Amino acid sequence: MILYGLLILAYAFLYVPIVVMIVFSFNASRLVTVWGGFSTKWYGELLHDEKVLDAAWLSLKVAMTSATVSTVLGTLAAVVLVRFTRFFGRTLFTGMVTAPLVMPEVITGLALLLLFVAMEAVVGWPSGRSFTTIVIAHTTFSLSFVTVVVRSRLSQMDASLEEAAMDLGARPLKVFLAITLPLIAPALLAGWLLAFTLSIDDVVISAFVSGPGATPLPIVIFSKVRLGVSPEINALATLVVTVVAVAMAIAGRVALKREQPRPQ
Amino acid sequence: MASQTTAAPWNDPGAKPLIRFEGVSKRFGDFVAVDQVDLAIHKGEFFSLLGASGCGKTTLLRMLAGFETPTEGRIFIDGVDMSAVPPYERPVNMMFQSYALFPHMTVEANIAFGLKQDRLPQPVITDRTKAVLDLVQMGKFATRKPHQLSGGQRQRVALARALAKEPKVLLLDEPLGALDKKLREATQLELVNIQDRVGVTFVMVTHDQEEAMTMSSRIGVMNSGRIAQVGTPVDIYEYPESRFVADFIGAANMFEASVRQSGTDQVVVNCPELAHDLIIAHNDMLPEGTPVTVMVRPEKVAISRDKPAEGLNWAQGVVADIAYLGDVSIFHVRLESGHRIEALQTNLRHTDERKLTWEDPVYLSWHPANALVLTK
Numbered sequence: 001m002i003l004y005g006l007l008i009l010a011y012a013f014l015y016v017p018i019v020v021m022i023v024f025s026f027n028a029s030r031l032v033t034v035w036g037g038f039s040t041k042w043y044g045e046l047l048h049d050e051k052v053l054d055a056a057w058l059s060l061k062v063a064m065t066s067a068t069v070s071t072v073l074g075t076l077a078a079v080v081l082v083r084f085t086r087f088f089g090r091t092l093f094t095g096m097v098t099a100p101l102v103m104p105e106v107i108t109g110l111a112l113l114l115l116f117v118a119m120e121a122v123v124g125w126p127s128g129r130s131f132t133t134i135v136i137a138h139t140t141f142s143l144s145f146v147t148v149v150v151r152s153r154l155s156q157m158d159a160s161l162e163e164a165a166m167d168l169g170a171r172p173l174k175v176f177l178a179i180t181l182p183l184i185a186p187a188l189l190a191g192w193l194l195a196f197t198l199s200i201d202d203v204v205i206s207a208f209v210s211g212p213g214a215t216p217l218p219i220v221i222f223s224k225v226r227l228g229v230s231p232e233i234n235a236l237a238t239l240v241v242t243v244v245a246v247a248m249a250i251a252g253r254v255a256l257k258r259e260q261p262r263p264q
Numbered sequence: 265m266a267s268q269t270t271a272a273p274w275n276d277p278g279a280k281p282l283i284r285f286e287g288v289s290k291r292f293g294d295f296v297a298v299d300q301v302d303l304a305i306h307k308g309e310f311f312s313l314l315g316a317s318g319c320g321k322t323t324l325l326r327m328l329a330g331f332e333t334p335t336e337g338r339i340f341i342d343g344v345d346m347s348a349v350p351p352y353e354r355p356v357n358m359m360f361q362s363y364a365l366f367p368h369m370t371v372e373a374n375i376a377f378g379l380k381q382d383r384l385p386q387p388v389i390t391d392r393t394k395a396v397l398d399l400v401q402m403g404k405f406a407t408r409k410p411h412q413l414s415g416g417q418r419q420r421v422a423l424a425r426a427l428a429k430e431p432k433v434l435l436l437d438e439p440l441g442a443l444d445k446k447l448r449e450a451t452q453l454e455l456v457n458i459q460d461r462v463g464v465t466f467v468m469v470t471h472d473q474e475e476a477m478t479m480s481s482r483i484g485v486m487n488s489g490r491i492a493q494v495g496t497p498v499d500i501y502e503y504p505e506s507r508f509v510a511d512f513i514g515a516a517n518m519f520e521a522s523v524r525q526s527g528t529d530q531v532v533v534n535c536p537e538l539a540h541d542l543i544i545a546h547n548d549m550l551p552e553g554t555p556v557t558v559m560v561r562p563e564k565v566a567i568s569r570d571k572p573a574e575g576l577n578w579a580q581g582v583v584a585d586i587a588y589l590g591d592v593s594i595f596h597v598r599l600e601s602g603h604r605i606e607a608l609q610t611n612l613r614h615t616d617e618r619k620l621t622w623e624d625p626v627y628l629s630w631h632p633a634n635a636l637v638l639t640k
Contacts, residue, residue, distance in 0.1 A: 158362055158364060160360045160361075160362050160364040161364050161366060161367075163329075163331055163351070163358075163360070163364065164358070164360055164364035164366075164425075165366070165377065166350075166351045166352050167329060167330075167351055167352070167356075167357055167358045168352075168357065168377055168378030168381060168425070168429065169352045169353075169378055169381030169382060169429070170352060170377075170381050171352055174381070178377075179366060182368045183367065183368060
């Protein structure tokens with residue numbers, strides 16, 4: 001009984017704020033803290049807010065692009081770290097790949113902004129703060145997370161599987177595509193999803209590298225909240241939570257399906 | 265068994281070996297895993313590399329497969345220098361200790377994998393896959409995934425996959441290590457039968473001497489990176505060339521001794537542990553005073569209450585311990601000097617009225633031809 005009590009308490013601690021937010025997104029009243037009856041009008045209003053819709057679309061594009069790019073680069077880094085145990089500068093590389101995990105985001109953001117400004121002055125690219133700069137910035141930190149996830153999966157994988165494939169006549173690239181990649185696929189999916197969620201809710205780094213023409217959703221929400229929390233924001237947040245929950249459910253199903261139980 | 269069905273090409277100086285190691289060494293940093301190995305393995309052999317863990321046997325096998333490159337020396341397979349040949353182009357296939365079956369592929373797909381790399385036409389791949397699956401009696405399980413198989417079944421699939429490409433040499437890394445004892449014994453003979461049928465040269469790494477003795481045409485005993493002795497199971501057991509091999513293979517009674525008198529076919533040695541000199545068959549002349557080790561296997565030692573006949577080597581002691589193993593009993597006899605000798609006796613009768621028991625005074629005896637003098 002005590003255990004169940006603790007469990008409920010833990011769930012409440014984690015999810016009551018979100019539930020409250022969802023409930024208030026259906027509030028008819030304009031005052032956020034006063035219940036004025038059920039209504040879906042804020043959702044309707046949201047659909048007509050061009051600024052919010054543009055920002056949501058941009059965030060989605062940025063998240064998908066940076067997640068994909070960092071999954072590719074992070075996987076390559078993980079393969080190098082796990083399978084190539086001796087090369088010049090390996091220790092430095094190991095440290096540097098994971099450094100963004102502990103680097104304060106404010107510093108990463110500022111550093112990237114300075115780099116982009118300097119590059120624009122010297123080589124003329126990237127011009128201004130845009131989709132490209134946000135993607136590059138998000139990739140730099142998501143990459144580390146993907147590397148960590150894929151690396152742990154790779155080091156658990158029996159190395160003799162790759163040797164067996166090579167022994168049976170497969171060249172190294174074929175071994176990677178036919179054996180390694182399918183076996184680490186769950187980690188790639190997990191890494192991609194992690195990178196995606198990190199990107200879609202990032203505020204700090206985005207604040208530095210986004211510009212007037214390209215403002216991602218979290219920045220828009222943040223600036224709206226500064227003018228006062230409106231029920232419209234609650235509706236928007238509810239939609240975001242729904243999208244993330246659905247994505248996680250799909251990922252969970254995929255992961256479960258891969259681990260079929262032994263029939264015997 | 266293999267040793268009976270194959271000829272002995274290793275005794276023919278004109279025979280060209282299929283695999284040749286020439287002065288092969290492998291160092292990992294300061295650690296010498298394989299040290300100056302010269303070895304010739306012939307076509308159709310079932311060759312075992314036997315040794316304790318860390319003796320370099322697996323490294324030697326991995327160099328043959330191409331997963332490790334020798335630091336020094338060269339390896340030839342069928343006359344071709346393998347130095348620059350990557351693993352995926354060598355005419356060898358390996359059966360891994362962990363079996364290394366691809367978990368995301370069915371049994372069929374696992375076996376077809378190697379054949380597909382050779383870009384064989386699909387009907388050939390299908391036929392060959394079916395043939396090797398039937399060879400290991402796994403035809404029924406073609407569409408299963410590895411995690412749906414038992415350990416013994418996985419072992420069969422791994423064997424089939426390694427045989428599918430019809431390699432010149434099949435490498436087996438502790439192939440039976442993961443099976444339980446009963447299954448392992450049955451599989452030993454089956455593996456030998458399969459080798460007989462397909463005619464492929466097998467090179468196996470094992471730490472289990474019984475397994476090596478049962479299956480091999482010849483055994484290479486390894487000790488800290490070197491080959492200590494190469495020979496048939498009988499050679500290795502009956503005529504070990506060094507103290508290490510004598511001690512490593514089977515049980516052995518050993519005494520330190522020194523040569524008293526050496527003849528053309530026998531040697532007389534003085535042994536401080538025993539009251540009198542021993543006579544042992546030996547072909548080489550040894551200078552007087554040479555320190556040697558006398559080795560006699562427990563089953564060659566007879567144990568009795570009565571004094572043995574003339575012409576035999578004998579010792580006197582009391583029974584210190586009896587290990588009853590069912591089929592045989594091992595008597596540990598303590599000599600006056602305190603040295604212990606093991607004697608093995610087959611339990612021929614259900615009960616024995618004259619059964620020896622603890623602290624019984626006994627005589628031990630053995631024939632001069634059944635002991636060995638070791639100088640290394």
